[in-house]
Amino acid sequence: MHTASHTAFYNELLSHIPKERIYKDPLQVLAYGTDASFYRLIPKMVVDAESEDEVLQILKLADTHRVPVTFRAAGTSLSGQGISDSVLVRIGDAWRNYRITENATRFIVQPGLIGSHANRALLPFGRKIGPDPASIDSAKIGGIVANNASGMCCGVAENSYKTLDSMRLALYDGTLLDTACEASKKEFEEKHPEIINGLATLRNRVMADDDLSQLITKKFKIKNTTGYSLNALVDFEDPYEILQHLMVGSEGTLGFISEVTYRTVVEPKYKATTLAMFPSLKDACLATMELKKQPVSAVELMDERSLRSVSDKPGMPDSIRNIGAGTTSLLIETASNDQFELEAQIKQIVGSIDHISKLEPVEFCLDPIQCAQFWAVRKGLFPAVGAVRETGTTVIIEDVAFPPESFADGVARLDELLKKYNYDLAIMFGHALEGNLHFVFTQDFGIPSEIERYQEFMDDVCEMVATEYKGSLKAEHGTGRNMAPFVELEWGQKAHTLMREIKELLDPYNLLNPGVIINDDPRAHLTALKPLPAAHDIVDKCIECGFCEPICPSANVTFTPRQRITSLRELHRLQNSPSEQHKLKKMWAEYNYLAIDTCATDGLCHTRCPVDINTGNMIKDLRSQHASSFANSTADWVGRNFSTVAKGVQTALKGASLAHRLFGTRVMDSGAHALRVVSLKKIPLWNKEMPTSAKPISPVPVNDKNPDKVVYFPSCISRTMGPSKDDTNKTDIPQKTVQLLLKAGYEVLFPQDMQNLCCGQAFASKGFTAQGEAKSKELSDALLEISENGKYPVLCDTSPCLHRMLDYMDKRLTLYDPIRFCLECLPEKLDFVKLPRKVAIHPTCTVREMNLVEPLVELANMCAENVVLPDDVYCCGFAGDRGFSFPELNKAALADLPKQVEDCDEAYSTSRTCEVGLSLHSGLTYRNIMYLVDDATVEKK
Template structure:
């Protein structure tokens, strides 16, 4: 492949003198390491700009200090939070200031009618706090799982139902702004305009002058009104000068959508909208995209909250989706198009009325088959998966080495059909035959996704020609080149084409007024470089090593909020980005840089990854970065360590006797095991000292008591549950030892399961060679695949014997071990021509035991920490816990605890970081019990919160004792 001739390889040499200047100002986490800078060069866009430094800001004072040094040194500053922006506005070549690790405070006001939040909080986190009040933020971007409020404000984000009535510009009530000068302005303060005048008289006067100048120009006023009548995120929001009188209000609204080029928004108060908890959804297929576009006004008038358009290519992609309805898979779509419609309401009666009105409208639009509206959650989810899965399906199926580019435009609704046809022709002309076109039809807002080899001269030329044609097309139809993704770097050269020289000149005057030294995110929104959109395009090298399964990653960042190491080292996206940067360095022949990155990767990526798989749940293309890390670990296991892993698998019964699982596994599997053991003993908390059965010589796994009943299942006690038994009320905290905080008087989990089964009249059998059995996770997590296969094969053989060749299910008392065994055993059992059913004890007890037990003694409140395996399997722990308590609380800031087998022992800082938010939320909690479904998770939460966590089934056993 020919490399772009205008593409310069980044200089990642450290700049210690510059780093020291920011460190001296107490700017946090300042780094000039190649790893941090190259990872920071990537966001969800197709732009890659390598910063000179990266740092973190957690308070407004941090931002002020960073800006002071930046002005003194002439270093540009770009703010980064969720990194889900698609137009390159979160990339910068100076100081990349990350606000995601701080600025997360959320305060619900006026019973939910408004909310005050900081820019590091994700939309999902804010909406979770508003949900109990029946309210929600107005902006509803598809990336709400990962995007932060800072990005939503900076980009004036909208979404599927938001439109322009409920976006950030329309719902902002006040903001705390940090100007480039370092001045902090609280627009919600009493006499805020007077304070602005006193602090920044030139800014105040300049905004007044621009306001009066624009209002005195009828042509300019008319153009601004037309440009902002619909969705439009090109350039600055000049409508601020027409909509607001006071300079402080103009400033407040100019900051919205300014992409960090005018001010930093340190806090904002927004008005919220009603959360419509009821919804009904349907998919209408029409003969053509023009027919679909013509139907939109009638559906909007009938009250449709969303009308999503899918072109024929989108439908053909959707037909391949596993959850697509059968009728859609069988439909010959050819030139068809579809409209995904939904109505929402607060109660069933209102929803019925909305359904009736929409059904009447749907009957008259000429759909190729009758449209059925459904309220069923699974059916609605399947329909929305068709729409939301388009990006993942197309981007994930792209050729290796190509970049996915997702663009958006908007045109007047009456020109939507014509624009779709013209856009399709343009894509075809330039060879983008697999591109999909979809979007928010009610707003005339189209998205289209194409793939290109941007690091290739021919591909870059084709993209340039297509972009020029796109600009002509959209502006010729009276539209906007950016509807909701922001101008960024990729459309900055075309602002003047859309607004003309005068209004673009006004935007430059606004920029110079508020940022006279040009340090705030230069290159975004406005650019004097006509070719800026073709520079710094992100290459996607093919990954051919252990990271190959991550090749489909589009770097969207959806995985990041769920990662337990996100505030400590790297996120899943960053781990994949790092592998790509290593591949790029190798391709360029820069072996020294590649070696440096690989050395840094050992700790930052491989060692501190919990490998919990939660990233795959959030990932739109289903990438399990934890599995990638396990493969990397396996690649790095040398022959001596591999032999030690096999020996440990063969000697597992002896190793298990007399030592805890964590200590045994760490000692057996780690090179330099003596040093590792010493280090572990220094950090090992007392609650991890194994509770061994004194009746067994040398200790060992305790065989649960048998019940003299015909067996309905085989019970496999997990290693952790047996070797690291119940805490007995010694987990620390104010309530330690009183039995209130957990299950301090409870039995080991396996014995609790047996006792519950006995009371219900259900028999259980335990395997004969219990000490020799394990799910294999301790080996697999370290990359010892040979050892994992040995121990799993032995375990499966024994479980097949115990279960009468798979006739009985195998019940495992730890959810994480159950998930690991179910996955590992499937292949091993199939190789023997058998099938083995593995279920976790909580699900089995809920279905087969709980209905036959006496009514449990209830408590007022139980705090529940689901394990990652529970979340991935969809286990309904809340229902079981609800049998024990009037209130079941799953913390809003729940997340993976990061213990991850031995990670919590080897790297306790990982667990501390992963549990910090959940622990902070529970600081003032006064629940009757705290529980989970896996012993290591219980240990992690006990350590983090000071409350004693026990197993949910141990709590159930206590609550049903006669």
């Protein structure tokens, strides 16, 4: 229920933020309010803030109405610090601006930029940001700073706390402070002298208490994100330095960080990696103690169960197969900007652990591919546990840190506790140099006895780590709700009281992310547990980490894969709750649009998913389940009469093209939008890049004596859709492809009854699985016949179709998409001449799935002097014909495209429908890559 305060807050907020960016619908607030932790709070409203001014207004209104607010960036946090039952404010793509200054030694960045994107911007300068969390491809700067996330290489020397230069921050009442600006600091001191004086008083008290100051200093020698960054009171005297460093790791409980200036660190040019195998955990820990004295950048420990959990995965090294009991590995990396120095470092490192028992000699590898394989072992550990858990259970990953001298004993004690409480699938791994250990286990929160087991286990773990070994209960993942009840256990009453005073000083009304870090409920870690009911076999292993979200084309318009799964789980939970049935019909109707209709089903989400879930496949299955008998009958008829339907589409395209020529773009555009409105969005939206009708494919005479033959299957899209009205090149794709093949000396063969053939993708993507498979079988048989059972290669001009054909066609067929065909078959027949052009290329989602992005870049570079591959433009969102029915999906997916290709001459891709959407939103005309290859090739002399 909304309180009167929330209602008043909402009503006033409408004066500052458009209604379409404030969500109150039950399904949306559930989906948008979910983070990667195993906790769930459902917000009363979710707000998308797009500027600093909007955030300040939110804070002022929250203060006025005493409404709690939680800020969230990517939602990859694991400890429950990114959720709210009040107002959740999301920081999205509008917050991705950055500046590189002072010879790239300073990086000024907003909180919405993904961590790896920051490093990509700095890479040309040989620099990077210090933090390197495992979630860096998804986590955003705001979360990285607010949680003081570290990672595998940054240790305690290069985290956000240590590399922070300055910060723009806002307090609970909307007061803004820029710590790099003297005028801002003076204004802040005039408005909030109690904060400046209060921080000075707290520092003086700490420095006057030797026991407390020494405790703080000691605890931050190892990784520690439990509680607040009390080291700020020891490390700095300037109250503004204290304040901005307290903000690091505060998890949004002290203020909002709107901009950070990092001191960047060097990214070494050369790296070497090895996977050293030891007969026991003790030997690996002894080696770690020696390695701490050596020039190593990372030492990752993996226990026996960790190694076994990934030993059967593709690409894993032979050394982790058939390992003996107790086997423990260390993944060791060393780096340098000088290759000779690197070789000397390797020799020194190997020598330092020569006296310690090992299962095989330690050999470092410099090959980036092999090194990536070693790191794949480490990165595959968390998902390995998630993939084998029972449906309905969650995966918990905890991270503790021991003082280095206690690391071996601490690991052994933790192993004993895992066995004591029967967490048999648990694995342990971690950043051994820092005494940081992660342990991963599965937990069922649906059974009271299981919750009790978890409680007793965590009580014992916390007592052991905090009291027995004086370690950190949270080394990297933040306190959150998960460890809030144990902060005082780790720090003691005096330090915990100090933390409470800091919270009260900076957030006197407890409005900022309440319940996180400071929480009086001793059972806070056992409440608001997230239910994970079975929803669909394809996605039941989802751990809701959110790693899929940056690559999803619908992320900024409707739901992401994580949100599709989260909300489907809720719908299934409600189905089993008699008292909730009244909600279901409305929620399913909303789900149809937010999750099913606007999913591009491109499958790219599985390329980022730790447990390899393809949410697109789930959506296709749901479309199939929801298809009516009439729709299925229609699909059957279309499949049987495909050529007739294709001719009907061509006739419609001819009519639309004629109307476009007669009435012009402005009239057509206005009329199309009017029809869209009056039809309640049922009529697909015409756009100015709508293709004209393709011309019939003319037979090509074949010289039977020429052995160089290729079967060409133009996709049904290519056979139907010609160039747009304004395209200066009026040649259809099939004509252009045949022209290129003939120039290369090929005899071109077409399958029989080609106008009735389809790969089945057009059916399968809409959920008509049986019809799609029937069309696939029909095409496979036709291609086998014309290719003489696979004697001749088969070329398809459309990547999405070829991708499906690879899965469904007879394996005797040798199938080529345009990229592989041009790279593998044409260089021996044609000379490539680089054209003086700057061209943009778009790898379709299926090109990415087939690992053809680099080959596409290579091919384009063979043809043009300058090639642009836009950053972070993945699936275009057109999704076959979905771009006509749901144009908002295509528009949102390509929002970043225009500014990246604005100075290009031409643009190319490998799917005609994708090219429609790309042309519409880029200002360029996109064509099939075959056009560029034809322009850039000549017959060999």
